[in-house]
Amino acid sequence: MEKREKVLSRHVVYRGRILNLRVDNVRVPSGKRAYREVIEHNPAVGLIPLTDDGQVLLVSQFRYAIDEEILEIPAGIVEDGEDFEAAALRELQEEVGFTASELAHVGSFYSSPGFSTELLVVYLASGLSPSKLPEDDDEFIRTVSVKVGDLPAFLKEGKIKDAKTFAALSWLINQDL
Amino acid sequence: MEKREKVLSRHVVYRGRILNLRVDNVRVPSGKRAYREVIEHNPAVGLIPLTDDGQVLLVSQFRYAIDEEILEIPAGIVEDGEDFEAAALRELQEEVGFTASELAHVGSFYSSPGFSTELLVVYLASGLSPSKLPEDDDEFIRTVSVKVGDLPAFLKEGKIKDAKTFAALSWLINQDL
Numbered sequence: 420m421e422k423r424e425k426v427l428s429r430h431v432v433y434r435g436r437i438l439n440l441r442v443d444n445v446r447v448p449s450g451k452r453a454y455r456e457v458i459e460h461n462p463a464v465g466l467i468p469l470t471d472d473g474q475v476l477l478v479s480q481f482r483y484a485i486d487e488e489i490l491e492i493p494a495g496i497v498e499d500g501e502d503f504e505a506a507a508l509r510e511l512q513e514e515v516g517f518t519a520s521e522l523a524h525v526g527s528f529y530s531s532p533g534f535s536t537e538l539l540v541v542y543l544a545s546g547l548s549p550s551k552l553p554e555d556d557d558e559f560i561r562t563v564s565v566k567v568g569d570l571p572a573f574l575k576e577g578k579i580k581d582a583k584t585f586a587a588l589s590w591l592i593n594q595d596l
Numbered sequence: 597m598e599k600r601e602k603v604l605s606r607h608v609v610y611r612g613r614i615l616n617l618r619v620d621n622v623r624v625p626s627g628k629r630a631y632r633e634v635i636e637h638n639p640a641v642g643l644i645p646l647t648d649d650g651q652v653l654l655v656s657q658f659r660y661a662i663d664e665e666i667l668e669i670p671a672g673i674v675e676d677g678e679d680f681e682a683a684a685l686r687e688l689q690e691e692v693g694f695t696a697s698e699l700a701h702v703g704s705f706y707s708s709p710g711f712s713t714e715l716l717v718v719y720l721a722s723g724l725s726p727s728k729l730p731e732d733d734d735e736f737i738r739t740v741s742v743k744v745g746d747l748p749a750f751l752k753e754g755k756i757k758d759a760k761t762f763a764a765l766s767w768l769i770n771q772d773l
Contacts, residue, residue, distance in 0.1 A: 422658040422665060422736050433609050433617055435633045437711060440610055440617050445660060448736055455660045456612045458635055460711070481599040482709040483622060483632045488599060489709060496710075526751065528759045530708040532659040532666060533673075534614060534637070537708060539759060559599050559625055571770070574703065582705045582716060582759045589766035593748070 422448055424455070437461075437496065460537040464507040465494035467525065467587050468515060468544045475570070475591065476515045476547075477584070479561045490563060491581045492541070492588075507542045513555045515562050520546030525590055530582060539583045543591075567591065599625055601632070614638075614673065637714040641684040642671040644702065644764050645692060645721045652747070652768065653692045653724075654761070656738045667740060668758045669718070669765075684719045689727050692739050697723030702767055707759060716760045720768075744768065 424445040433440040439459040447453050468476040481488045493514040497506040504522055511517055525541040565573060570588050579585045601622040610617040616636040624630050645653040658665045670691040674683040681699055688694055702718040742750060747765050756762045 423663075424658060424660045435619070436631070438633055438635070442612070443660070454613070456615055457661045458615070458712075460708075463710075481601060482706075483601045483620070484634045484711050484713055485706055485709050486600075487709075489706075491709070526756070526762055527754070528757050528762045529659075529662055529666075530759050531637075531712065531714060532662050532664075532668070532758055533640075534661050535635075535708065535712070536661055574767070577703065579703070580705050581709055582707050582763055585703055585705045586759055586763035586766055589763055589770060590751070592770050593766060 424448070424453075427452065456534055458535040458537070460496075460535055461499070462497045462503070462538040462540060463494055463530075464497055464503055464510060465492045465539055465541040465583050465587060466507055466511050466519075466544045467492055467541065467591055468511060468517060468519065468547055469567075469591075470547055470564075471545075473567045474564045475567060475588070476517070477563045477565060478514050479563050480559060487580075489580045490578060491584045494539075494583065497540075503540050504542070507540075507544070511544055512550050512552070513557075514560055516549060516551035516555060517544075517547045518550035519544035520548075525587065528583075528586070541583060541587050541590075601625070601630075604629065633711055635712040635714070637673075637712055638676070639674045639680070639715040639717060640671055640707075641674055641680055641687060642669045642716055642718040642760050642764060643684055643688050643696075643721045644669055644718065644768055645688060645694060645696065645724055646744075646768075647724055647741075648722075650744045651741045652744060652765070653694070654740045654742060655691050656740050657736060662757075664757075666757045667755060668761045671716075671760065674717075680717050681719070684717075684721070688721055689729070690734075691737055693726060693728035694721075694724045695727035696721035697725075702764065705760075705763070718760060718764050718767075
């Protein structure tokens with residue numbers, strides 16, 4: 420049974436800084452027409468920076484869309500044409516002031532496949548060494564270091580309110596470290 | 597240091613079926629102005645349906661935004677004014693044809709807090725029994741049953757391309773079942 424929906428027409432409603440909004444007319448498998456609202460958004464990379472002494476480096480920052488300061492793994496949008504691993508190392512440096520000798524791919528998953536094209540690509544970053552440029556200093560992003568052994572309680576207590584961070588830290592707990 | 601961004605003006609660009617788009621003018625802590633693109637989206641509930649014999653019930657469906665059929669935990673948008681647990685039981689019935697005697701809250705996290713208000717609330721559903729209405733039959737959503745013991749390999753092989761599903765299944769692997 421053909422499940423794919425066929426696009427009949429596309430209409431870009433808004434072209435923005437970090438996202439575009441499209442509303443498409445589609446034909447669904449039953450033969451009827453429907454419309455689909457799609458948020459186009461560049462991919463993002465996320466890092467699980469793991470220190471030699473078993474701590475994870477998270478960041479705390481204010482997120483306007485939810486009007487709240489929350490804890491997340493360091494992450495950022497991949498620039499057009501940018502290599503994913505290069506983006507990962509760039510964000511690691513900009514957000515927590517480290518570079519990594521090892522990057523291991525953890526997973527790639529869409530943040531909200533029901534309406535958004537945003538792909539999140541997560542890496543474990545290890546073999547860390549300090550690497551900060553003066554212009555990376557952002558007093559609005561704070562680094563928070565958590566022992567791997569404390570992560571299960573952290574998650575259970577509802578301290579992680581970001582999907583990719585919940586996914587990444589749950590994954591990390593599963594690894595034999 | 598005050599990190600909150602202050603809204604100066606709000607502008608609703610698009611009011612849609614499953615989302616609205618707002619572009620706000622804000623004052624950032626440094627004193628400068630910036631604009632923030634925000635996708636308003638109702639919360640969603642997700643289920644980890646766990647059978648008595650240790651299988652998880654996932655669903656496979658076509659997702660137009662990413663032009664791909666992917667595996668996810670059963671999930672759906674919470675209707676205006678709907679109770680979260682009621683929404684969870686409704687989606688469990690509609691998508692996989694079961695009801696649950698036990699719902700345990702696993703976590704609540706934003707799918708993409710950088711630009712979206714969408715909150716994902718995930719429950720473990722157990723004590724399952726069949727409960728299907730004829731109108732729930734959707735030939736475009738297919739149930740896929742996976743043994744809990746097979747989940748680590750599943751994730752490692754990149755079979756899960758959805759953030760909330762990666763989070764939920766990683767969490768499940770951590771539980772002593």
